[in-house]
Amino acid sequence: MSKVRTRRQSASAAAPQRARLVARRTKPGRPPKNSADPALRERILDVAEAQFSRHGYDAVSTRAVARAVGATPAMIHYYFNSKRELFDAVFARRADVINTERMAALDAYAARAGANVTVEGAIAAFLRPALAKFAEGEGWRNYLTLVAQVGNKHEWGGEVMTRSFDPVIQRLIAIIRKALPGASDVNLYWAYHFLSGALLLTLSETDRIDRLSAGLCRSVDIPSIEPRMVEFAAAGFRRVCGAAPG
Amino acid sequence: MSKVRTRRQSASAAAPQRARLVARRTKPGRPPKNSADPALRERILDVAEAQFSRHGYDAVSTRAVARAVGATPAMIHYYFNSKRELFDAVFARRADVINTERMAALDAYAARAGANVTVEGAIAAFLRPALAKFAEGEGWRNYLTLVAQVGNKHEWGGEVMTRSFDPVIQRLIAIIRKALPGASDVNLYWAYHFLSGALLLTLSETDRIDRLSAGLCRSVDIPSIEPRMVEFAAAGFRRVCGAAPG
DNA sequence: TCAATAATTAATCAGGCGATTGATTAATAC
DNA sequence: GTATTAATCAATCGCCTGATTAATTATTGA
Structure with missing residues (x-):
């Protein structure tokens, strides 16, 4: 699983904007092996399955799935590439x-x-x-x-x-x-x-x-x-x- | 049909931003009686019905309905108050x-x-x-x-x-x-x-x-x-x- | 040991969303 | 004739959306 893509970088970057409301679990970077949460990919599929089935494809946002699973939206992009592919993976499983x-x-x-x-x-x-x-x-x-x-x-x-x-x-x-x-x-x-x-x-x-x-x-x-x-x-x-x- | 509601006015107002791409039909204001388009309300219901049935409630935006009917989003707010009420009107009709x-x-x-x-x-x-x-x-x-x-x-x-x-x-x-x-x-x-x-x-x-x-x-x-x-x-x-x- | 790679976060982009306001114009009622 | 009401548009607000990047950290393999 690797991603290569080139594009510009904005370089504006002002205002770090911290103040996190709900405690995020970890700092950036690969988590140490015993920090629990194995098979995040599978957990994403589980909650996507539950949410899609309850609310329908269009009413579910990838962010909502990420939130419910305790991960960032980027993780969904990492494991699946798009919302549609996430759905297909749920369906195919x-x-x-x-x-x-x-x-x-x-x-x-x-x-x-x-x-x-x-x-x-x-x-x-x-x-x-x-x-x-x-x-x-x-x-x-x-x-x-x-x-x-x-x-x-x-x-x-x-x-x-x-x-x-x-x-x-x-x-x-x-x-x-x-x-x-x-x-x-x-x-x-x-x-x-x-x-x-x-x-x-x-x-x-x-x-x-x-x-x-x-x-x-x-x-x-x-x-x-x-x-x-x-x-x-x-x-x-x-x-x-x-x-x-x- | 009257609306009263009070709230602030932004007063920023810079950049009038004209350059309309698709020719809008009229200028603001109530249209003269013989400018065709009677029963806009009914036409909104028709296209909303078609779009909801084809794509589902969540996949249809009020803006898309407005666009397809040749009106502004505000008209949907005017006749129906919200997306949900538009749907209910379609269903009830x-x-x-x-x-x-x-x-x-x-x-x-x-x-x-x-x-x-x-x-x-x-x-x-x-x-x-x-x-x-x-x-x-x-x-x-x-x-x-x-x-x-x-x-x-x-x-x-x-x-x-x-x-x-x-x-x-x-x-x-x-x-x-x-x-x-x-x-x-x-x-x-x-x-x-x-x-x-x-x-x-x-x-x-x-x-x-x-x-x-x-x-x-x-x-x-x-x-x-x-x-x-x-x-x-x-x-x-x-x-x-x-x-x-x- | 150290380069490669896997897994994560923060931050952001460009755009769409529902909703609302204020101005504007015509029709209507008195 | 004038005040009210009906119908319209332009503009915007604040928020959410899918997607993507760069930086960061741990693990793995040579």
């Missing part, structure tokens, strides 16, 4: 993990079920890794909330999602296609689209359903959600794709 | 229209169907106004995209949605409850949540499905979407709410 897991779950299901694949089984295999991670802890919950937010965003949201998740989705559809012979691709894609919307809204953690149901349903209650989402989507797939109901 | 229409459609359906209400009928009545408006033209499309974006947003997104749309949703659920006697509220609310996610993603106009399906499905193709979404959701409701399939 967990993408491989979950993609690998999902693909493995789908493959395992397809192998296990053989010719007896069902829509329910395929959808469950597709959803379980994501929902399990969501339930697992704060880091993954923040990440998936972020994914959900990006999924509904214009600009570069679409590309990012496509690049990251399309292969797994195509695998899911291929398996469902075997369970619903005769289903047209158009119908399969639309049905997946609806499932995707249901999943994204569920992961997005607005307290929408909590309010709507006056507390009867809780948006973080994965054990309640998973079987219902599987059944809802499977029934929808069957109907839209023209299979006999039941 | 069409909310009543669509809410009234949706509620009327649900009432009409309930009256028409009497004791023979079906899940399909209720969902169709709920969806049709929104999807029809979406297909109708750019203004409504922008608005509904904005709604979808807000629906997946944290911060104040949840409240805004709740305040605007809960009554209609409760009416929908009440009708479906009649079509599915014995369904528990928990199941009804979760099923609605999934339907809501499918709708929001569809309205959000990311070109997600277009890419995924390699152009086979088009996200703006309402005539294709409507019957499929109705069937998908109705089948899901039946299944989750424990009715016999079919």
Whole structure:
């Protein structure tokens, strides 16, 4: 990691302007090895992930991330080069993990079920890794909330999602296609689209359903959600794709 | 509309700084009546709606809105008081229209169907106004995209949605409850949540499905979407709410 | 030992932001 | 005809933003 760049130096330099309000931790220079704080890079990713997921990309400033992590803005420029690259790093960090897991779950299901694949089984295999991670802890919950937010965003949201998740989705559809012979691709894609919307809204953690149901349903209650989402989507797939109901 | 506020005046005033790059339209002062541009207020709402829906609240500056509309930032302060109030005005402008229409459609359906209400009928009545408006033209499309974006947003997104749309949703659920006697509220609310996610993603106009399906499905193709979404959701409701399939 | 390199801070740059004021001009009300 | 009110612009305030540099310090490797 080295930076070379040449440019002018202002040379004005008047007014040293000290008077620091909140105690900065160290003096300039590389910190001694036992001054704690290993893996600052990772901590930056953690708080960026949390802030992006809570407030959205545009509402988060790199300075706010730096402040929350107890570092200077320059450290973010040092490890990542720009705000956008910081975001991409956040997004990429967990993408491989979950993609690998999902693909493995789908493959395992397809192998296990053989010719007896069902829509329910395929959808469950597709959803379980994501929902399990969501339930697992704060880091993954923040990440998936972020994914959900990006999924509904214009600009570069679409590309990012496509690049990251399309292969797994195509695998899911291929398996469902075997369970619903005769289903047209158009119908399969639309049905997946609806499932995707249901999943994204569920992961997005607005307290929408909590309010709507006056507390009867809780948006973080994965054990309640998973079987219902599987059944809802499977029934929808069957109907839209023209299979006999039941 | 009057403004009273007292504060200091800087009195520095040096450097008049002219040299305007893009020709400003008029001199200061109220424009003469036939100088075109009636209803500037409405035009501000239009471009704010378009920009908010395309880039999201945080990525849009009031200055950018002013620029696009050919006015000064002060005009936005004049008609609306702050960025947030501008947003609220955008959101509120069409909310009543669509809410009234949706509620009327649900009432009409309930009256028409009497004791023979079906899940399909209720969902169709709920969806049709929104999807029809979406297909109708750019203004409504922008608005509904904005709604979808807000629906997946944290911060104040949840409240805004709740305040605007809960009554209609409760009416929908009440009708479906009649079509599915014995369904528990928990199941009804979760099923609605999934339907809501499918709708929001569809309205959000990311070109997600277009890419995924390699152009086979088009996200703006309402005539294709409507019957499929109705069937998908109705089948899901039946299944989750424990009715016999079919 | 000493040069290279890694990790940090302070300071700054140029520009954008939301908001507000005061002056200015036309329309309207009395 | 004059006072009030409506609608506009130019100018600015104070603050925040992303990005970058130079200096500084510790570690590492030859």
